[in-house]
Amino acid sequence: MPSRRHLLHNAIAATVGLAVGGQALPGPGSAVLPQADMEALIKAAQIDPRRADTAITAGSKDSVLLVERALRDRGLLAATYVDGHFGTSTVAAYAAYQRSLGYSGLDATGLPGQTSLRLLGEQRFTVTRAVTPGSAVAFRGAQVNIRTRAMLLEAERLLGRQLTISQGSYSTSDPTSAGTHDGGGVLDLSVDGMSSTLRTTVVRQLRQVGFAAWLRTPSQGNWPYHVHAVALGDTDQSAPAQHQAGDYYLGLNGLANRGADDGPAVTPKLTWEEYQRTL
Incomplete structure (x- = not known):
């Protein structure tokens, strides 16, 4: 049982904002910053630009508004677009913000990354459910990031068999891929x-396990039968891969014709992080 002296110390610390047990306590008048859910932000940034309207992705509005207000206050986003819809204007504004930090290429596509999001939120909001693809690694003769490798290994565990990678991520060698493999999170099997x-x-x-995946056939393009897979929520994706992820969420086939999804129905459509929380 804590002593009277200990209880008195805690009461004083809480009043003046001292640390108790290694934890900083808020002082009088201090504000608790709102939280931006990075998983929800990434989902919205993939889906909303592919919508035909300005609908808001479920569960993302509050987090998107935090980002949009921060971009507005930096002069990067017009106030009319501060609406909770992470559409093309918000993506363009976020890409401009990333470039202002000195980022380029895959680090400046308008898809929030963990570091840029935390910098944007300084003294405005904190970041929860942070997502990271991990570093790129060699795997079975291809290059993938750590998150994608973990996802593939889990899918193989469920299948009870190993799959063969015919094209990995961070690959620009195949002109038929239309840039989808330029970044992370994309595999052909x-x-x-x-x-x-x-x-x-x-x-x-x-x-x-969290891929947008389709069986591709020779009738669809200049390629053999194969499975094309895009890791939902991967922050290292190229812009074309981001579009395919968004189309998958919207029930489309991920091809240029934006036809109906021709793959097996899986509900709900989960990211890797959401899938892991079901285990």
Whole structure:
């Protein structure tokens, strides 16, 4: 049982904002900063620019408004676009903010990264549910990031078989990929020798762990049968890959024709982080 002296010390510390037990206590008049949910922000930044309207992605409005207000106050976003919809204007404003930090390439696509988001939120908001793709690593003859590797390994565990990577991430060698493989979170997987049923099962399991995945066929483009997979919520994606992720959420096929999704239905559509919380 704490002593009377200890209780008195805690009461005084709480009043003046001292630390108790290693934890800083708020002093009088101090404000608790609002929280920006990074997972929700990334989801909105992938989906909202692909919408035909200005609908708001469920669960993202408060976090998006925090970001939009910060961008507005930096003179990067017009007030009319501070509406909770992470559309093309907000993406462009965030990309401009990233460039102002000295970022370029994949670090300045308008998709919030953990470091830029925390800098934007200084003295305005804190970041929760931070997402990071991890560093790029060599894996089975291809390059992927750590998050994508973990996702693929989990899908393989569910399948009970190992898959063959025909094209990895951070790859610009294939002109038919339209830039989707330029960044992180994207894989092409071989389906050679698989039955139609097994191909569908592979796509379903990839979707289960957080990929937007489709079976691509020769009738769709200049490529052989393969599975194309885009890791939802990957902050290292190229802009074309971001668009494919958004289209998947909206029930589309991720191709230029923006046709209906032709893959197996998986509900709800989870990111890797959301999937992990179900285990």
